[in-house]
Amino acid sequence: MVLNNINGDDGTPGFGVYLHWPFCAAKCPYCDFNSHVRHKPVDQREYVTGFLSEMAAMRDETGPRNVTSVFIGGGTPSLMEPQTVEALLDGIAKYWGLPDGIEITMEANPSSVEADRFRSYRLAGINRVSLGVQSLNDADLKFLGRLHNVEEAKIAIGLARDIFPRLSFDLIYARPKQTLEAWEAELKQAISYAADHLSLYQLTIEDDTPFQALHRAGKLIIPSDDLAADLYDVTERVTRDAGLPNYEVSNYAVPGAESRHNLTYWRYGDYVGIGPGAHGRFTADDGFKNVTITERMPERWLEKTRENGHAIVEREKLDRQQQGDELLLMGLRLVEGLDVVRFEELSGRTFNQETLNNLAMDGLIEPVSNTRLRATQSGRMVLNSVVASLAS
16 A cells, blocks of 8 residues: 555544564664564564454454554564565554555664665555664764664665655754754754654663663763753754744654654554553543553563463553643643643643742743643753642
8 A cells, every 4th residue: 555645633632553563683772662682583474463463452442443643663663574564554454444644654774774675665555754863973873872874874864755755863962072063063964854854852861771871880971951951952943943843842843744643642642552562542431541561572472462362461541630640741742732621621620820820930831822731942841840830
């Protein structure tokens, strides 16, 4: 199937399908995602069977839904054969339906990109690619544990731009010894490659990663909080001036090219998570939101799908107050802001007016029209504190 046009955002929370392909050629030292390196070829047909079984089980739980986006993440999904991708999309079409023109994104690493493979992904139905570029500096790519160099990244960007209707790529900033001037130049170079969407993340030290061990040993020094804030300010200014304003804390797009799937997360929509370590959140008939988490280890996940039809190992039901707290956390990340009426209806509570006034006087929040509330640029720098104040 080739989907030629991508439908625009209709403003609703939506219903997304997330597929997690957990395998990577190498584990990056900053990464805490559920990714695994295997030195023997993976039997992709067996995993397709597992994915399809889990889709059937999830379909039984969600009932019929109108899918608004699909996202294939990882891991490194571009290690999949095109036939695997096609089989997974066919499964979604079978169990929920796959409307023509919806956004279907696949993550890819520049080191695993081939022109023929990209064209085959396109024929399978992928219409948006998110490239894990991470840096346009060879020394920093090596530091980040990436397997590609800048030239390979540029080739991958060019191929993706020519083959797919939509292109996004990731960059990591606030790297050791990075200056404001160097980041501004790198960001302008990235924008010149004509992606319609950029995900720009500050380097953070995640638990149980090699970078955490180096950081604790004093061998990895990241920028101070003040410098990180200045780097964020540069990011906001350069992207805005180039016509890619941020629509979420770390995501920037040409207006109309925002990630529909990610908007589903931040608008607190429903989604199913399928594959090793995938998380899902979907509303049940009783008003609770069901949380599902699958087995992280790929081989155990595959075994459980054979035994049970799925590999869900954790479940939780979120009541209305818990859902309200999550909606607050997610909604304030968006430039469009939090839908206050929806928050009040979902959580059954209203914000403390004195708290609202104090946060507004401190320049941390601001109203958007008469029904929405958002964090300011300063507020986004201390978002957890803002959320905690509003939730109390």
